[in-house]
């Protein structure tokens with residue numbers, strides 16, 4: 001396999017150009033079982049060599065640990081990387097295992113200072129509201145975020161798991177560069193309303209979990225038996241038990257397409273997400289997560305795969321047949337608020 005650098009795409013109406021595939025860094029510290037710091041550092045460096053410039057983290061990933069882990073890499077390559085982090089999932093002092101959603105001004109101000117400190121940089125390139133607190137008007141939240149832009153703490157704003165109406169309201173306060181939401185062969189809720197709104201408003205789409213948290217690669221079949229006890233995917237209804245068995249059968253057409261391209265299942269899943277850009281007419285910058293340099297090579301190579309109309313047709317029915325929700329607690333998804 002040859003490894004050339006990936007093409008670029010625009011992050012928001014006024015740029016910057018970033019590698020058309022970003023890197024999700026969450027699993028380097030949190031959520032998906034054992035971590036390997038050396039491999040993760042190698043993955044970060046390999047990604048940069050291959051033209052990946054958008055790096056995704058959040059204050060909630062390992063309660064700040066992920067931002068701290070990434071800091072030396074970001075500082076070493078400050079002018080080459082676009083740092084995206086997020087606020088909104090607060091840790092209640094009485095129970096550190098829980099998360100509560102907060103979008104209020106005092107919380108945001110505290111969160112941005114803490115992220116800047118942990119990342120050890122002067123400015124965050126893209127600052128996302130990670131989840132929506134329905135008790136705070138989104139105009140107020142984005143108003144505070146806009147103040148952070150004016151104060152030079154943050155360059156651009158993003159929103160994660162918002163509805164089309166929330167995106168429109170937010171855009172009325174300050175330009176939004178990107179919406180980050182789950183988008184994959186298994187999760188296509190956002191295509192109905194959020195994606196058309198983003199296209200209309202000049203907002204780029206950053207699909208998270210484009211590999212279905214690894215399930216679409218075939219690397220695990222049932223989270224309950226194949227993954228470690230602390231792995232977050234064991235809590236997700238679609239990856240365990242009967243649901244997982246039914247969903248594994250849905251990978252058959254992905255396998256057929258993969259064989260035709262001499263590609264892996266994951267590469268076809270990524271090529272499909274990437275091609276949403278042409279299908280829906282807006283910049284799409286998926287952020288597959290991996291902590292392994294070899295997988296960075298595999299995933300970035302998927303940017304060169306183009307699926308035919310017949311192949312897209314074969315993959316089209318999959319998402320409607322997926323058994324089980326994305327989250328056990330659907331308050332963490334925007335879908336219920338549409």
Ligand SMILES: NC(=O)c1ccc[n+]([C@@H]2O[C@H](COP(=O)([O-])OP(=O)(O)OC[C@H]3O[C@@H](n4cnc5c(N)ncnc54)[C@H](OP(=O)(O)O)[C@@H]3O)[C@@H](O)[C@H]2O)c1
Nearest residue numbers: 024025026056208209210211212213214217288289290291
């Ligand atoms: N905004 C939000 O609410 C939200 C939610 C979830 C995630 N995110 C962001 O989106 C990023 C990506 O999502 P994600 O990590 O949940 O899911 P994902 O990218 O769909 O899948 C990641 C999983 O797939 C495995 N993997 C990656 N490449 C592979 C390959 N080529 N072959 C086999 N397995 C492979 C990874 O394991 P290895 O590390 O072992 O390779 C990891 O377990 C996260 O890192 C995070 O930054 C955001």
